Amino acid sequence: MRQPLGEEKVFKDPVHNYIHVQDELIWALINTPEFQRLRRIRQLGTTFLTFHGAEHSRFSHSLGVYEITRRIISQFERSGYTDWPKEERMVALCAALLHDLGHGPFSHSIEEAFEMNHEDWTCKILLGDTEVNRLLKQISEHFPEKVAAVIQKDYDKPIVVNLVSSPLDADRMDYLLRDAYFTGVNYGTIDIDRILRMLRPFHGRVVVKESGMHAVEDYLMARYQMYWQVYFHPVTRSSEILLRQIFRRAKELWASGYSFKTMLDPLPGLFTRELTVSEYLQLDEALIQTVFMKWQNEEDAVLKDLCERFMNRNLYKYVEIKQSDSESFEEIRQAFEAAGLNPLYDLEIDSPADLPYDVFRPEDGLTTNQILLLDRQEGLKEISEVSDIVRSISGIHRGRYQLYYPQDKLQNVKDKLPAGVRTFFDN
């Protein structure tokens, strides 16, 4: 497992052209059941309901993150930078490849619904009774712990952590390029060759040569556009709301002793939060979608309706409300209830700021969230000190709220709503 492959192997990839595998261990890890499972988890959850091309999986994204990391390290080694600890190559490559191993189906929604965290699951898989664990141990007894430490950001070589998780890491670079490619939007076409060429290991961090500033600006602008045009798209948010409601309803029904016509393992364990690693690994989007299809025939009207909506893409509509209107949200909810709607399922308020995605916000202060430029004369500078454009786009668009609701149901009771509430839904 320590050896290089006799002959490099490649995967054809639409984003990076080829993914190059040069180590026996990497090849073996890709072929584990745990890694192959990522083929059955979409990279962008329900986004395919908004952008139909976005059907790509976490499998291809993980290969992409590995490939970018490989290129960065290869450049560090070729240039002989002494700030890069050469012996950390394999731990960095494994962390890059495996960092998403713990993602569940429709990850963000399921995590919210069941208070889970994919990073925890990644570490459980790395350290548990799995094929991946057995392979990593062949390197050394504590190699799985090392990889897990990098992913949990407490590895003792900060540069490895920084390489794998930072605002300019391989993860973000791959998903910008890949998500732009598969959705078909034009934003996100960053000059990755130039960015990679500008990265330097420096005092335990990966920093950017100052002459790479414009490429980084362009990267941050692409990211800004992707967040607001793709990741925070209200139609995608709407389908995620449906998902969360389905999970919530099923959990309630399970807790109340409701007898499901169809139930598949390991869902009960998910409801009671008692999943083992091997059960968790059975959770994929095929299983979730299959259950949802079957639940269209359940007795419970709420669950049935939500599942029909999800399967047939009959999503909730939305209206935008201003932050100042947010106090009126309670008023609307009460009016919905008074009009006979279900106040728990027929109305949701949502703001993208609640999302677990991050936009680059230097004011958050954490140094690991900063992009640093390296000037030969003046040393390190945080990019927003130097770049007007980065300063300009930080913090834009905060405080937008959307109300989501089933248009058909609302229509039926619209004349029962007070005029003040009705105007919100008048177009």
Place this chain on the structure above:
Amino acid sequence: MRQPLGEEKVFKDPVHNYIHVQDELIWALINTPEFQRLRRIRQLGTTFLTFHGAEHSRFSHSLGVYEITRRIISQFERSGYTDWPKEERMVALCAALLHDLGHGPFSHSIEEAFEMNHEDWTCKILLGDTEVNRLLKQISEHFPEKVAAVIQKDYDKPIVVNLVSSPLDADRMDYLLRDAYFTGVNYGTIDIDRILRMLRPFHGRVVVKESGMHAVEDYLMARYQMYWQVYFHPVTRSSEILLRQIFRRAKELWASGYSFKTMLDPLPGLFTRELTVSEYLQLDEALIQTVFMKWQNEEDAVLKDLCERFMNRNLYKYVEIKQSDSESFEEIRQAFEAAGLNPLYDLEIDSPADLPYDVFRPEDGLTTNQILLLDRQEGLKEISEVSDIVRSISGIHRGRYQLYYPQDKLQNVKDKLPAGVRTFFDN
């Protein structure tokens, strides 16, 4: 349903940039459960196990076929060609959009295993008790039959049939472009704008202006490359063989009264070939993959092994044999059996020529399989009469055979094989 939409709607598409929807009926058809189901059927079946980007669905392909057809008709109308019957626009658009409605999960394999035909199912869905049928009937009582007739190639306006099914139809143009895009291969980049501009309605057929010959040559070369590099890729063939074996084994077990730990409707109906339309519509790849995941725990060793292989991408290996060796196939099978292997599951012979895909073969003689060039002076000519390159690539690559087998099992018994058989597997 007869009206145009108040305002054109668009879908962002990575291949055509935008899909333009201008008619209320088309919009409504896209939103039916039957059409949304195509999101859960991959366009290229198991090809994603060879090219990881190929995770795109028949939903996006169907939109693409519709869009190309819309552009062709729009060009015919703009140019005022009298050979194009304007009143057929809507039936042509519907046939283009809905032609793949009857595809099942992993379509080619399931059709072979259960002797079904997706075209039949498309027509059953068009004519049965479905949302799609109800919408089509709003145009006229017999509109569903008309659309079905176009798809079955017996509509009484041959130009509509020819527009929707021919060697240069919207279906083939979309899949070449789309499959090239999502797999990431470079072939398949055809100049679709030029081809579309060269199409002419002419005496009940869609023909190509002679000056478009080179664009057509380029299209046929792209297709040639896509067939041999992507569609007939031995790794994809290998995964399809696994699929067929799983289906075959499950059917055998069902017939023999085996008691499955996990069984999901409507699979029994599939085994007995007694599916209703509404049951058929529940068949999607999520359900199939979920069952396969569960069947990894079945008692039956053959089914269990096949499902584990499929889920974890532990595919059969292959060797190429020459056509002249094909008589030795029986000898090899017997040797396998003698060595203790399962002669029905541990060895498969396969030739791409058996595939339901078509390569352009003018000698097949059917005029509907021909591409005709229109010369103002000399009239119609079949393209291979005029093009050296088309003549050259026709019929190349026939007669290749591959043997597929489980490498791990073979390894265990290799020394029990006669030397003559063993040499086939020696590298």
Place this chain on the structure above:
Amino acid sequence: MRQPLGEEKVFKDPVHNYIHVQDELIWALINTPEFQRLRRIRQLGTTFLTFHGAEHSRFSHSLGVYEITRRIISQFERSGYTDWPKEERMVALCAALLHDLGHGPFSHSIEEAFEMNHEDWTCKILLGDTEVNRLLKQISEHFPEKVAAVIQKDYDKPIVVNLVSSPLDADRMDYLLRDAYFTGVNYGTIDIDRILRMLRPFHGRVVVKESGMHAVEDYLMARYQMYWQVYFHPVTRSSEILLRQIFRRAKELWASGYSFKTMLDPLPGLFTRELTVSEYLQLDEALIQTVFMKWQNEEDAVLKDLCERFMNRNLYKYVEIKQSDSESFEEIRQAFEAAGLNPLYDLEIDSPADLPYDVFRPEDGLTTNQILLLDRQEGLKEISEVSDIVRSISGIHRGRYQLYYPQDKLQNVKDKLPAGVRTFFDN
């Protein structure tokens, strides 16, 4: 000339794929000597010395502007918008095609050096004794004046002027896409299909449907990047400075009666500003480069040196100075002179703000410089009112200055410069 062409003709174009010519007049105009001359004028002047791919001509750009205009008008006509005056189609297409007809070789530099204006020359060519004029007159006696009026922005149908010249016109859209393509930079990949689809004729202006706001934001960001990364690139500025110095020196020498070894008509007329239209049409970049090549052998040391530098790309170096240092510019010039350098040719100060290019600056106030969004409910809004990002990038980067100088000459006298001046040039 009034008729459509029997059959549409096309030009293959790397940016728009095909340029479609449908009118006899457009075809004839493209084939005039005056329009063919644009093949010998580069679109980006000396930018090819910075980005070697930027060798494209104003000929291809002019075709592109025509094509985009054709598409906009065609969409207006298809949608039947009553605010678009259909009878203005041909005058708009001609103005789009011919708007750059008066550009001279290395246009911006030559205009500065000889106080000329390409718009004036465009009009002189349209109205003078030219092939273009004769063709336009075949439409009607005053048709050339109409086309000229559109270009000079005083045509009596403001919507035609607005279509041809506005912050979102076909000219800007083509050059962003084209310059990005030929330089190879990644910025500038705007979603032109979407922008075109969002344009609406409205009360004598071309405005943008509000839902197109993000596409316009993306366009303005692309433009911002192109300006600062490509158009204002200091190396390009450096070569333009050389060009202006050559023109200036040659004019001085001519005025002083210097006898040139090589002189080609119509340069003397350029020096004395007495060019006729037919003389002006002989000015192209081939002639200018040929003269510069020959002037490498002139007696005058200044002219010889400048021409050698230009031909062999031995450009001036530059240092950036802050706005607050600009008063020290005079001090530096005096120090240069004292050290024996030529204060008129060995030092130039430059700020991109002096450039004849425009960045979108809404505060300039002219309504024709504004991009207006059309909201069905609230009417027109200027984009920077609505878009945070547009507001953010407006006005960024003002007030940068660069000093340009011959590094080799400076090196020879560096120790004669006062220390305070020397530090500016110390890296």
Place this chain on the structure above:
Amino acid sequence: MRQPLGEEKVFKDPVHNYIHVQDELIWALINTPEFQRLRRIRQLGTTFLTFHGAEHSRFSHSLGVYEITRRIISQFERSGYTDWPKEERMVALCAALLHDLGHGPFSHSIEEAFEMNHEDWTCKILLGDTEVNRLLKQISEHFPEKVAAVIQKDYDKPIVVNLVSSPLDADRMDYLLRDAYFTGVNYGTIDIDRILRMLRPFHGRVVVKESGMHAVEDYLMARYQMYWQVYFHPVTRSSEILLRQIFRRAKELWASGYSFKTMLDPLPGLFTRELTVSEYLQLDEALIQTVFMKWQNEEDAVLKDLCERFMNRNLYKYVEIKQSDSESFEEIRQAFEAAGLNPLYDLEIDSPADLPYDVFRPEDGLTTNQILLLDRQEGLKEISEVSDIVRSISGIHRGRYQLYYPQDKLQNVKDKLPAGVRTFFDN
């Protein structure tokens, strides 16, 4: 000159994204006047008159050839192949960069008209009193001769020659990609990453790993398409015929003592074939175009007419004749003369087979013209032995002839031609 650059320098390139310069010598060579002159020679001669985007120069192509060669060598070094002589890196890079140094303006036409050869001139420039020669000598006294020997294919290390000149060399790979990019045609999109990865140094040759066969097929098909769609395009041939006629006429006039109104050095030396290296280096397309523009005012009616046609793109028309008609060519010429046309200038016969471009034709027999595949078991095989498709496209399209003539002049005398001749020109 022997050292690597302190920091790698890059050129932004639309085809390869970046050109990487790592050696002081390469950087210095690019900055010589001789290499900068290539900016003033178009890569595709008059092709820009057919495909307006094809305005790119030999400068950018030469950088591209260098870059591909650099990547191949870098792969050889990384993989540690012992068949690659490491000490030859610099001579190979210099030969790749400089191989086109001797190209004149409109190279193929001028070579035919004046019986010159650009390879000879490349060697004269390498070995003569030039900046390039001085730089190369800094490596070693005989380094210029070594570089020249590689270009002339008689260097004593055959693998270096083979790397720089073969049917799969960096030159051909760059021009296919670059010419496709700038013309905008879709052919020519080869998978260069894959091809480069498949190249192996083997017994003094660069061969292809057998698994790269399909990528090579695709490359040869792309080349086939580029030749017949772009390089042999009849409109381009037509403009080259004009060019040759202009050169021929000017040479005749010069020989006859005609007094030119405009004559620029070094044209007389070109006519008499007595150019020195430094005179040759003044020949560029700017000078040729400037002279042609001036010659529109010459007294000689033939020269004047030809130059007007060339400058204003008023090209000869063409008709295709079959090989069997070629005997009738003399008859047509006589008929032209009898009708009062100029038999020497008003009619030209042309067959692309006469062109100095090469299509891959294995039957030519020279082993250096072959592409060899390396099979681990069976050793070397010539590609057309193995590939049906390569065998199929070899030799296609031979024996096409076109007649070129001035349509306007022919029109005037058409009724004086015999009916049999007239039919050739009847459409």
